[in-house]
Amino acid sequence: MRHRTRTRRATTTVALLAATVTMSLAGGCTGGHGPADDSSGQPSRTPARSPHQSPSPSPKASRATASLLAVKIDNAPAARPQTGLNAADIVYAEQVEGGLSRLMAVYATRFPKAVGPVRSARESDLELLRQFDRPTLAFSGAQGKLLPLIDKAPLDGQTPEKVAGAYYRGTDKAAPHNLYLRPKKLLPHAPGTDALTTGFRFGAAPEGGRPESSRTVRFPAARFTFTWSGDRDRWLVSMDGRPTVTTDGKRVAPATVVVQHVKVRASRFHDFLGNNTPYTETVGSGTAEVLRGGRSYDVKWKRATPTGGTDFTTADGTPVNFADGQVWVVFTKA
Structure with missing residues (x-):
């Protein structure tokens, strides 16, 4: 009995220490920022820590457990200047109706205080986001017939109707170009570079060009x-x-x-x-x-x-x- 008690106490101590370390690491991923946009021009990434340095990265093997954040951002002239773009790890630019453009900003290494203006999702976003492990997609809404496809997709779709406290209307622009997101109201911390399962590699420049x-x-x-x-x-x-x-x-x-x-x-x-x-x-x-x-x-x-x-x-x-x-x-x- 005495031996079993000592074993249980030792196991409990180890578990408590592990939990403390885990909480400390999670807190360290959050990263602070200054104003509502971002406090510095570029995300900080260390090549040695990048999961994309291996010659043949395996998407399944390198999946992260934490969710990254993808935000659909309005890019109509009336929506500019945008907020939070400089904190994104990746910015995708795509064509939408009428030959205009829209942006999708992807955040994994840090979250700005605010991102926007947030606009609606498109069908091709679902294919683009399949490369990530159940990402969180922040968007203002979508075409009625597209919403069921978004609900079935392997992602966590978050709209103002679902999480009203994470969104707010700014006063600097007219609607619909004034919807903004507070990322930390959706996710507690940025997941880190392991969530960027894009296949991108970082390192020395290739020869030529x-x-x-x-x-x-x-x-x-x-x-x-x-x-x-x-x-x-x-x-x-x-x-x-x-x-x-x-x-x-x-x-x-x-x-x-x-x-x-x-x-x-x-x-x-x-x-x-x-x-x-x-x-x-x-x-x-x-x-x-x-x-x-x-x-x-x-x-x-x-x-x-x-x-x-x-x-x-x-x-x-x-x-x-x-x-x-x-x-x-x-x-x-x-």
Whole structure:
């Protein structure tokens, strides 16, 4: 009996110590920020900690237990400047109705105090998000027939109707361009780089490439321009001919830009004006340009399955590394 009592006490002590360590680590992932946007220009990432350094990352093996946050962000001229973009690890730009553009910002290493303006989801978002392990998707709503598909998708959809306390209406813009999210009202802390199961690799630049000072991607009714800044070692973003800044006045400047040529087809859905919603196919293969360090690299991309990440390789099959920092992926029609 005495031996069993000592064993139980030892087991309890070990369990308590383990719980204390776990709580400390969870608290350390939160990360503080300054104003309602973000306090610094770029997410902090250490290449040695990146889960994407392995030659052949396994999407299933590297799944994180904590949920990352994806937010659909309004990109109509009336919605700018946006809030919280500089804190995102990845920003996806896609075409929507009328040839306009919309953004999806993905947060894993840190959460800003606020993100927005938040807008509605699209069908192709579901395919894009399958690469992550049950991500949390923050959006303002969706077309009525699309909502059942979102409910069935392997993600946690969060709208103002579900979690009203996480959203608020700003006073700086007119509706519907003034809905904002407080990320920490949805998730207690950012999950970290292990949640970024995109297949992206970070490290030294590939050989070759060509000097590139500026690259413009055009949608039917929108355009993105990325201009290299040697002083900042970043690509300065402009949209529709105007510099892109956040609400705290900071220029949006990713370290890597991917111009990914994809199939954009008509979907089953339309907006309230009758315009068809484009469907951006992100599973498949094709060509892309990777912009980093003031150079452009012609590469091939391949995403074999919805649950897998995207591989970017040179013509001879060598994996292409991205520069450490924020990544923008602009999907353009092949």
